[in-house]
Amino acid sequence: MENESNFTMTAKTHFGLENVLAEELKNLGANNIKALNRAVSFTGNTELMYKANLHCRTALRILKPIYKFTARNENVLYDGIQSIDWNKLMSFKNTLAVDSAVNSRFFNHSQYVALKTKDAIVDQFRDKFSIRPSVELDDPTIRINVHISEDECTVSLDSSGSSLHKRGYRLEKNEAPLNEALAAGLVLLSSWDKKSNFVDPMCGSGTILIEAALFAYNIAPGSIRKSFGFQKWRDFQPELWDKLCQEATDQITPFEHKLVGSDISSESIGYAKNNARLAKLEGKVTLLRKSFEEQTPPEGGGVLIMNPPYGERLKEEDIDGFYKMIGDRFKAAYAGYDAWLISSNKDALKKLGLHPYKKITLHNGPLECKFQKFPMYAGF
Ligand SMILES: C[S@@+](CC[C@H](N)C(=O)[O-])C[C@H]1O[C@@H](n2cnc3c(N)ncnc32)[C@H](O)[C@@H]1O
Numbered sequence: 001m002e003n004e005s006n007f008t009m010t011a012k013t014h015f016g017l018e019n020v021l022a023e024e025l026k027n028l029g030a031n032n033i034k035a036l037n038r039a040v041s042f043t044g045n046t047e048l049m050y051k052a053n054l055h056c057r058t059a060l061r062i063l064k065p066i067y068k069f070t071a072r073n074e075n076v077l078y079d080g081i082q083s084i085d086w087n088k089l090m091s092f093k094n095t096l097a098v099d100s101a102v103n104s105r106f107f108n109h110s111q112y113v114a115l116k117t118k119d120a121i122v123d124q125f126r127d128k129f130s131i132r133p134s135v136e137l138d139d140p141t142i143r144i145n146v147h148i149s150e151d152e153c154t155v156s157l158d159s160s161g162s163s164l165h166k167r168g169y170r171l172e173k174n175e176a177p178l179n180e181a182l183a184a185g186l187v188l189l190s191s192w193d194k195k196s197n198f199v200d201p202m203c204g205s206g207t208i209l210i211e212a213a214l215f216a217y218n219i220a221p222g223s224i225r226k227s228f229g230f231q232k233w234r235d236f237q238p239e240l241w242d243k244l245c246q247e248a249t250d251q252i253t254p255f256e257h258k259l260v261g262s263d264i265s266s267e268s269i270g271y272a273k274n275n276a277r278l279a280k281l282e283g284k285v286t287l288l289r290k291s292f293e294e295q296t297p298p299e300g301g302g303v304l305i306m307n308p309p310y311g312e313r314l315k316e317e318d319i320d321g322f323y324k325m326i327g328d329r330f331k332a333a334y335a336g337y338d339a340w341l342i343s344s345n346k347d348a349l350k351k352l353g354l355h356p357y358k359k360i361t362l363h364n365g366p367l368e369c370k371f372q373k374f375p376m377y378a379g380f
Helices: 018-028 046-055 074-082 110-129 180-189 207-216 238-250 266-278 316-333 346-350
Strands: 007-012 031-035 039-044 061-070 095-103 142-149 152-158 197-200 259-263 286-289 302-306 337-343 358-364 367-375
Touching: 007 046, 018 031, 018 039, 018 046, 018 180, 039 046, 046 061, 046 238, 061 074, 074 110, 074 152, 095 110, 110 142, 180 207, 180 337, 180 358, 197 207, 207 259, 207 266, 207 302, 259 266, 266 286, 316 337, 316 346, 337 346, 346 367
Parallel strands: 095 142, 197 259, 197 302, 259 286, 302 337
Antiparallel strands: 007 039, 007 061, 031 039, 061 152, 142 152, 337 367, 358 367
C-alpha cells in the first residue's frame, strides 16, 4: 500500500451518482479520481478522509483499504484475513462488524464471506490473548468491509461507521421517503446554481427540500451527524477533526431566494417540519400543507424537483390521470421553472404530455427510475 500520508480510498454511492460524487471529491482536493460502479476511488490523506465524510452529499461510505490479496476459496480467505495484525487496529475489548460485497465465481454468498472474515479476526485475538472481541452490528468500534471481485479480496476499514445518508435529521419514518444521499444527488444533478428559488410540491417528509437547503446554505451534511466510524479508531486526530468542523461552520453562506416544500398530507408536512427543525433549518425553509393542484410557486422561477407517487397502489387510469394533471399544472403555473421529476413508472411519465429535455437513470432502492428534466417556458 501507499505511504500513510496519501492512500487510496473508495467512496460508495448509489447507481447513477458516481460522476456527481467524483465531482464532489474533486472539489475537496482528492486525486486520482476514478468513477466505478456505485463507487468512486480516489487518493488523499487522513484530512481528506475526514473531509469526505463531513462534506460529501452523495457518498454512503468512505472505505480505507488496508490489505489486498487473492483468494479462490474460504481457507485462503481466512488465512489472508489472519495475515493482518488486527491488534494494531483494535483491542479485544472492542466490538466489530463485518460487511461484505461479493461479485465472484469463487464465492457465492456475501454473508458467508463476512462470517469467515469475522471468524479469522476473533480467532486471531483468541489465539493471542485467550479472549475474543464481540460482534456488534449497530454501533461497533470497528466496521470492516470485505469486497471480493472474482479472486481479488480487498479488506477495508469503514471510516463512516453507519451509512452517511443517515444525516441525523430524520427520526420519524414517513411513507416512501427518499434516501438522503439520493435526494442530494437529485439536487446536484439538476445543476441548480442557487441563484433562484427551489420548490418540491410533493415533498413528503421533506428530504429533497432539506438536502437542497443544506446545499443552498453550504451546510456540510455531516455537520448534523453525531458520530463517524473513524472517531473510534486508534489513530483518531480530534484536533484535526475539530478544525475541519470549525472550517465547515465558517463556510456557511447566506441564501437569498425561497425554499418551499408542500404536500397534500398534513401528517407528512408535520414530519417535514420536524426534520427541518432537526436539520437546523427552521426559518430557512417554508413548508405548507397544500395540494399540488392549488399550490403556486414563488415568483421569479427556479428549480422544481418532485418525487410523486409511482402508482403501485393506484389503478392504471388513476395514475395516468394523476401524471396528466402534473403535466398540465407544470404548463399552467410553472413558467420560468426547470421541473425535474423522478419516477419508476415509465408509462405514467409519458402521460405528462411533455418532452423530457434530459433523462437520467437512477435507482431508488430496488426500483429503476428515470429522473427527467422539463424546462417550462411561458406560453406552453
Ligand atoms: C413518494 S412520496 C414523496 C416522498 C418524499 N420525497 C420524502 O422523501 O419523504 C409522494 C408524496 O406526494 C404526496 N402527494 C400525493 N398526491 C399529492 C397532491 N395531489 N398534491 C400534493 N402532494 C401529493 C404524498 O402525500 C406523498 O407525501
